[in-house]
Amino acid sequence: MAIGSIPLRYQISIDRDRCMECGRCVENCPYGTFRREGDRIVIDSRNCTACHRCIAMCPRDAITLTEHPCDYRSHPIWTRDARESIYNQARTGKIILAGMGSTQSLPPIFDQILLDACQVTNPSIDPLREPMELRTYIGKKPSRLTLRRREDGDVDLETELSPNLKLDTPIMIGHMSYGAISLNAQLALAKGAQASGTFLGTGEGGMHPAIFPYQDNMIVQVASGRFGVDVDYLNRGAAIEIKIGQGAKPGIGGHLPGEKVCADVSCTRMIPLGSDAISPAPHHDIYSIEDLAQLVRSLKEATEWKKPVFVKIAAVHNVAAIAAGIARSSADAVVVDGFRGGTGAAPKIFRDNVGIPIEAAVSAVDQKLRAQGVRNEISVIASGGLRNAADVTKAIALGADAVYIGTAALVAMGCRVCGNCYRNLCPWGIATQRPDLVSRLNPDLEGEHVANLIHAWTMEVSELMGAAGINAIESLRGNRDRLRGYMLDEGMLKVLDVKPAGA
């Protein structure tokens, strides 16, 4: 096969009647799709990634993009993707890496779950008129309270409460490290989280000093590479998260290539400039649930038991039993990351084939914890492919205390889900360390966009709750009676513990 023998993935065309040859497309496309020849803009569509930067920046709306302009012979099994992966591997003999979440066309279970609303027999609640309680606490809840009445008649609480995170919304922003994303992108997310009264994960990469002003809204991550982890970092965070696994690539480690380790990333991760940052697949001090408990307690001990400790796992087949083990490890929250979770880079074969959907995982975890009487010991955070307020509401009704969003927050900052995050050329200044590209992202403005998104979703969650006659998130949590399955098989309905529509 000759180079270029694979058909174009995207075709860019310019409406020459509209184009005024201003050259903004040439400046904006970091992939080199456009060049100027005399007073003409020349196009090389093969370079295009469908990032839409040129389209967004063209003052004349002159640019259009077509995906797959050239058909293959259609075939139900030998899809374009199947064929092109083989061409790639026949040429290279290597494992294929890809950016962003799974591209498998499996139907999201969320879309086959429908929400309830009040009619006649119980009134719905208008969130404009009635108070709606969306405040969420993440952490251990006592199984019982011991109270003592004082001589003067007042009551003292004798039970010692565990530290909890207080959220104004059940929506948090998941872990995206500085390194995987730019500092401006992380700053924008931090500003958005702070403005929304919620929290944001640092990812595995330490904390850049520019983020310090937002540290009270940061959850610091400890992953197997222990990059950027020292006692100051642990003390800065509002909570600490141990990353065991990630939904996009369960069972394997991470690898930040040396090219992305610039001077600043090197300081934050505490590794030499330009060296690969390799996170082994397991934590090599965790080979069992007992070892996990040891790491949880070591982190608590290092921070004098003042911080909640989360454990993040990928949603895998045995997720419920694993979560039940985690609930007994002194951890305060378990984050379950479904197989649709985003990533900067993951082997395609993992991204598209390993792990299970968050809907099934979170429901199974919640049921198992309740059955074992330890649900109060640990909060459940659902993540991995949540696209809107309905997904959030359904995840909570399936048993989550709160959710992490990731890709959605990036999309709020301009991300077009082009999936080229690993190339360090993100035209939106998100997944890149190239200074000219990073400077395209204005942290104040994009922070506002992120806050707007969280605000809008939070309003929608309260509207959905109100319509269902629920006025507190506590009453929505695990409330499967407010869900009905549509075109789901009996086995799945059982896993979700949800009745079919009409029942």
Added chain:
Amino acid sequence: MNVVVRIDAAELHYTPLNRMVRAAVRDGEKEIVIDNVLGQRFIADGLVGEVVITVNGVPGGDLGMFMRGPMLVVHGNADHAPGNTMDGGTIVIHGSAGDAAAHSMRGGKVFVRDDVGYRGGIHMKEYEEKHPCLVVGGTARSYLGEYMAGGIVLLLRLGETGPFVERGIASGIHGGEVYVRGEVDPGCLAVGAKVLPFEEAHRERIRPLIEEFCRYFGNDPAPLIVADYTRIGPASARPFAGKYTWE
């Protein structure tokens, strides 16, 4: 005035024990002795300061984890992962240590008089002036220096004469060096690890570590300094480069 704070750890849980240690350090104490230590984990976990802590007994796992600054002297064996993710300071163990000694250590030094278990020095890394060192007087089990990204592991093998035979040495190493006194069975080198020349400059590099080891444990440094060492390092700083292609 040189007051020594003594803490009796008998029947004491690690949390109150650490609280007492931390309070003493906060009060500016420079020397603490903890007696009757019996399996308490996390001693000096996350402790920052200039203090010498003597641990009499057998501490539990993760001794000196995340620690920055203190010196811990253990009279006894240590359980797994002493010096885990340690940032600075020194741990001196008059005995042996369990698995994953110096796991992910970024700075400071760990000296073990006798042996260490499996995966000693795993994923040690270095950064700027931080250059972690693990020195072991006796021997080590498999996967010594696995995933190493920086620093030095020095295995003195006191009293041993034959080649070092333990599987998986320095598997996945992508930075730093492992020094083993004597020969290493070539079949034991893991993928990604490579024997590098041992020259005078390297002898000079490990000399201060040998001298410091001998100061703590009363050995004669001279024969150890002149001995032959096998120096092992990464075959490539990018072990995973070449494994992947992009979509």
